[in-house]
Amino acid sequence: MDVSKNSQLEGAVSSGSSCCGGDSCASKPSTKPSLLRRGGWLLIALPLWFGLYRILEPLANGITTHLFRLNPTSRLGSAVAFFLYDSPKVLMLLSLVVLGVTFMQTFITAEHTRDVLARRAGVWGNLVAAIFGIFTPFCSCSAIPLFIGFVRVGVPLGVTFSYLISAPMVNEVALFMLLGMFGWKIAAIYAGTGVAIAFVSGWVLGKLRMEKHLEPWVMEIPFQAQAAQETRMAFSDRLKAGVQGVRDIVGKVWPYLLVGIGVGAFIHGYVPQDLMARFMGKGAWWSVPLAVLVGVPLYSNAAGVIPIVQALIGKGAALGTTLAFMMAVIGLSLPETIILRKVLRPRLIAVFVGIVATGIMFVGYLFNLIL
Amino acid sequence: MLIELFGPGCAKCETLLKHTKHAVEQLGGDHQVVKVSDYMAMAARGILSTPALAVDGQLKFQGKVPSSDEILALLKA
Numbered sequence: 001m002d003v004s005k006n007s008q009l010e011g012a013v014s015s016g017s018s019c020c021g022g023d024s025c026a027s028k029p030s031t032k033p034s035l036l037r038r039g040g041w042l043l044i045a046l047p048l049w050f051g052l053y054r055i056l057e058p059l060a061n062g063i064t065t066h067l068f069r070l071n072p073t074s075r076l077g078s079a080v081a082f083f084l085y086d087s088p089k090v091l092m093l094l095s096l097v098v099l100g101v102t103f104m105q106t107f108i109t110a111e112h113t114r115d116v117l118a119r120r121a122g123v124w125g126n127l128v129a130a131i132f133g134i135f136t137p138f139c140s141c142s143a144i145p146l147f148i149g150f151v152r153v154g155v156p157l158g159v160t161f162s163y164l165i166s167a168p169m170v171n172e173v174a175l176f177m178l179l180g181m182f183g184w185k186i187a188a189i190y191a192g193t194g195v196a197i198a199f200v201s202g203w204v205l206g207k208l209r210m211e212k213h214l215e216p217w218v219m220e221i222p223f224q225a226q227a228a229q230e231t232r233m234a235f236s237d238r239l240k241a242g243v244q245g246v247r248d249i250v251g252k253v254w255p256y257l258l259v260g261i262g263v264g265a266f267i268h269g270y271v272p273q274d275l276m277a278r279f280m281g282k283g284a285w286w287s288v289p290l291a292v293l294v295g296v297p298l299y300s301n302a303a304g305v306i307p308i309v310q311a312l313i314g315k316g317a318a319l320g321t322t323l324a325f326m327m328a329v330i331g332l333s334l335p336e337t338i339i340l341r342k343v344l345r346p347r348l349i350a351v352f353v354g355i356v357a358t359g360i361m362f363v364g365y366l367f368n369l370i371l
Numbered sequence: 372m373l374i375e376l377f378g379p380g381c382a383k384c385e386t387l388l389k390h391t392k393h394a395v396e397q398l399g400g401d402h403q404v405v406k407v408s409d410y411m412a413m414a415a416r417g418i419l420s421t422p423a424l425a426v427d428g429q430l431k432f433q434g435k436v437p438s439s440d441e442i443l444a445l446l447k448a
Contacts, residue, residue: 110419110434141381142421142434148414217411226417226430241435248436252382342410 038236053092060085079269086261086307090177091254094303095246097176101135102245106238108136110146111228117155117163123203125159130198133166134175134191143339151214152223158206165356166198169331173249174302181310189367190323194331197359204355213348256304264307267315277316287321288364292357295328302330319371324364332356372402372446377413377433378422384408387422387436394442 034040060081064070070077113132120128143164150160170191179187233241267276280287305326312322332353341349376391378384388406395402407413413421420434424442431445 114419141379141384142419144379144410145413145418146420148410149417149419152414218414221411221415223415224417226419226433244436248383 039239042239049092049096053089056089056092057085060088075269077269079265082268082311083261083265086264086310087258089181090257090261090303090307091250093177093180094173094253094257095250097173097180098246098249099242101172101176102249103238103242104135106233106241108132109228110136110142110149111226113163114150114153114155115228117150117159118153120159121156125156126162126199126202126206129155129159129162129202130166130195133163133198134170134195135172136163136167141339143336144342147340147343148218148221148223149225151218153225156206157211157214158202158204160202161205161352162198162202165201165331166195168333168336169198169327169356170194171302171330174306174326174330177303177306181306182313186319190326193323193363193367194327197327197331197356197363201352201355201359205351208351210348210351213345213351215343215345218343253301253303256301257307260304261307264311267308267311271315273316275315276312280312280317280321282318282320282368284321287318288324288361288368291321291325291364292328292360295325296332296353296357297334298329305329318368320364320367320369323367324360327360327363328357331360373427374402374404374446375425375428376404376406376422377408377416377418377425378406379408379410381421383436384422387424390436390439391424391442393439394446397439397443398446 061072063084064072064077064081068077068080070080072078072081113136116132117125117129147160147164150163151157175187175191178190278284280291309322309326312325313319337349337353340352344352374391374395376384376388378387384406388404391404395404413423416425416430418430418433422436423433424431424445426446437445
């Protein structure tokens with residue numbers, strides 16, 4: 001196969017024009033930024049955030065009853081109130097969470113993770129990989145280079161899988177959103193079970209000795225590992241990365257989020273209490289596999305699922321079933337599986353999806369049983 | 372300079388391309404910007420997270436989208 005075949009999209013970009021056209025030259029970057037610009041604005045922004053967050057619910061109820069003249073106990077009224085309360089709440093929560101998470105992620109890079117994992121052998125490697133997967137930024141378009149980079153420097157296949165399962169399934173944004181909306185117990189259950197599934201699935205995959213089911217080019221192409229990058233940055237630069245992350249992520253997902261909240265509001269107002277309890281309650285044994293089956297082809301941003309989860313639980317859906325649904329939606333996605341097909345033979349793909357789906361179902365039943 | 376951009380074509384990679392082109396225009400002179408979207412080529416270079424940028428064969432950063440000013444500073448260095 002031709003490795004050097006690059007898509008030459010841009011060709012030569014040359015520019016003869018002078019670089020300084022006008023105002024941009026006026027700003028001198030040499031002066032030291034003020035305290036406010038270096039991060040002091042957080043001291044003002046954070047209390048403001050908390051103050052606003054606390055008055056959201058009465059505000060939403062007030063608008064529903066007085067401005068729209070709706071009865072908050074009616075179907076439409078409760079759906080509208082849910083939407084008016086949840087939209088700003090979820091957006092505010094998401095902004096804060098993304099700011100914190102992106103700030104944190106400037107400390108960890110994929111190369112560091114790789115180096116740590118290459119040094120760990122056996123079961124510990126799986127555990128460390130699963131835990132690292134929580135915090136590392138992961139974008140499914142990076143899955144292939146990451147996979148090859150890990151495997152080629154000697155990270156065992158099973159450990160690589162533990163990481164690849166944990167990274168999307170235990171989504172750091174979803175984790176902190178659950179913490180904000182449902183409290184620490186549910187957040188801990190989500191993180192704990194996600195790590196457990198990634199740990200066990202990767203371990204099983206490692207034991208199955210599936211190396212021969214990789215596409216041959218993965219081990220054959222010439223490969224040159226890159227050393228880990230320097231991650232020393234000033235506090236203000238990390239904070240700047242956080243603000244940029246908020247702009248990128250919140251700027252991109254807000255329409256999906258509003259759709260998710262809209263679905264949640266509809267469930268909240270119009271779906272009868274006993275319907276959800278019947279379909280997704282503890283008594284319905286088939287609901288867990290069904291939730292996984294429905295969740296896998298659905299592909300949603302982690303933040304978009306949370307309002308739906310909230311509404312489902314509010315309507316009597318069992319926690320285990322809902323958790324299984326959420327994990328299937330964000331942890332096992334069709335697009336990611338299609339991307340992975342480039343490096344994995346169909347049999348290994350099937351085993352991968354099968355083991356993870358089984359793990360998710362197990363978690364669903366477990367929590368329906370004990371909670 | 373040969374500036375290589377690595378990314379399969381997601382939104383982040385497009386943003387990086389835009390920033391890089393802007394930085395190259397600011398810099399002036401004759402430079403080549405090449406977009407590499409082939410997974411094998413990326414893997415062969417040891418790239419773990421996309422988008423990434425290399426100048427004259429040397430990897431400068433990966434897994435982030437710096438502003439065009441930051442890229443300009445990097446190209447000048």
